[in-house]
Amino acid sequence: MQYVREPMNPYAGDLSISDFEQLLDRKGGPAVVVHGGAGTAVTDDPAPYLAGTRRACEAGLQVLLAGGSALDAAQAAAMLLEDDPTFNAGTGACLTSAGDCELDASCMEGTRLNAGGVAVVKTVKNPIALARRVCDDTPHVLMAGPGADAFARECGIALHDNALLITPRQLARWRELDVIAQREGADKARGRMGTIGAVAVDSRGRLAACTSTGGTPYKRPGRVGDTSIIGAGTYADDSEAGASSTGLGEAILKVTMARAACLRVRDGLSPREAAVAAVALLRDRAQGDGGIIVAGPDGRLGWAHNTPRMARAMIRVGMSTAKAAV
Numbered sequence: 001m002q003y004v005r006e007p008m009n010p011y012a013g014d015l016s017i018s019d020f021e022q023l024l025d026r027k028g029g030p031a032v033v034v035h036g037g038a039g040t041a042v043t044d045d046p047a048p049y050l051a052g053t054r055r056a057c058e059a060g061l062q063v064l065l066a067g068g069s070a071l072d073a074a075q076a077a078a079m080l081l082e083d084d085p086t087f088n089a090g091t092g093a094c095l096t097s098a099g100d101c102e103l104d105a106s107c108m109e110g111t112r113l114n115a116g117g118v119a120v121v122k123t124v125k126n127p128i129a130l131a132r133r134v135c136d137d138t139p140h141v142l143m144a145g146p147g148a149d150a151f152a153r154e155c156g157i158a159l160h161d162n163a164l165l166i167t168p169r170q171l172a173r174w175r176e177l178d179v180i181a182q183r184e185g186a187d188k189a190r191g192r193m194g195t196i197g198a199v200a201v202d203s204r205g206r207l208a209a210c211t212s213t214g215g216t217p218y219k220r221p222g223r224v225g226d227t228s229i230i231g232a233g234t235y236a237d238d239s240e241a242g243a244s245s246t247g248l249g250e251a252i253l254k255v256t257m258a259r260a261a262c263l264r265v266r267d268g269l270s271p272r273e274a275a276v277a278a279v280a281l282l283r284d285r286a287q288g289d290g291g292i293i294v295a296g297p298d299g300r301l302g303w304a305h306n307t308p309r310m311a312r313a314m315i316r317v318g319m320s321t322a323k324a325a326v
Contacts, residue, residue: 012046013325020325024272024314029201029299030070032060032322034077036087036311037194037213038246038291046309046326048086053313056080057322060200061315070200070242071109071132071208077198078105078128078210085167087311088194090126092167093214095174096221097181101165101214103127104228106142107135110207110236110297117228119144124152125160128212131228133157142228165214177218190218193307195227197244197293199236203317205297207242209234209258216249225249231259238297241265241274246310247282247290254286261294271295271302279304 013020034056036049060077064070082090093101105127106117116135119142121127133155134143143151153159177190195213211234213227226232226249233249235258236242243258252258257278264274271294282288283306291305293312303312313324 030064031316039193040309049311054322073200081196089212094217105212110238195246226252251286251288275302275304
């Protein structure tokens, strides 16, 4: 199996692709793998994407080494990416056609299959933290809109002004798309996709995954993609694997891509092979673009994408620093 890449893509990474493959295929946890979205443009400076994904991986591994759970580690990595304005999640999320941010996130742990998700959240700085509270503190799996924002206040999560999520970069992007929308219609105003995700495996093979996004640029208010949906954007099962998807959410939903990758690990593929197979499924069955990261209970890792770039990084016990690529 081969990675699907655009011929023009200028690969930027800490290691060669073959060296990464050897490191991904190594067994043994704890380990963390993250992505910063499959929408990274080939014209963007890769440095912020490399630095941000490295930091997130290293934060997640430190949680595991300190005795934290796989879900604690994945959440810690995801929150760093949400707080980094480079990525389309939390601070720096893209804007809806109405000019504000609507955030989606989900998390899942693989031992008891506990999961939580939130969608169309507007007053929370870190939606992955709210998804974790849905997972831990309610009988529900998914909460959305004003009810999810109200639940955040109930949990003691501070009110965060939506305007503080908006960065100059995303505002400029919105203005460009708004011009197109006024001229050609809202559905013609499309921007690059972006998501963040983290998957962690501890030394005992326990898995967890987290995913968070601002969605698609200039999306209709109320639109929900794959990120908050268990099985599509996020999945984890200690008897299978853990995965976080990124890309065109409507297509990812149709093939439940995260679960599809995990099932392929259960059926004998390595996480790296399963990631490639899941992206092929996305393209072949749903004509979608995107990517995925995967971790198996034996500590092997995988990633794949069919977009020109996908920011990603990995680290495992014994490594002094994370290794990243875009």
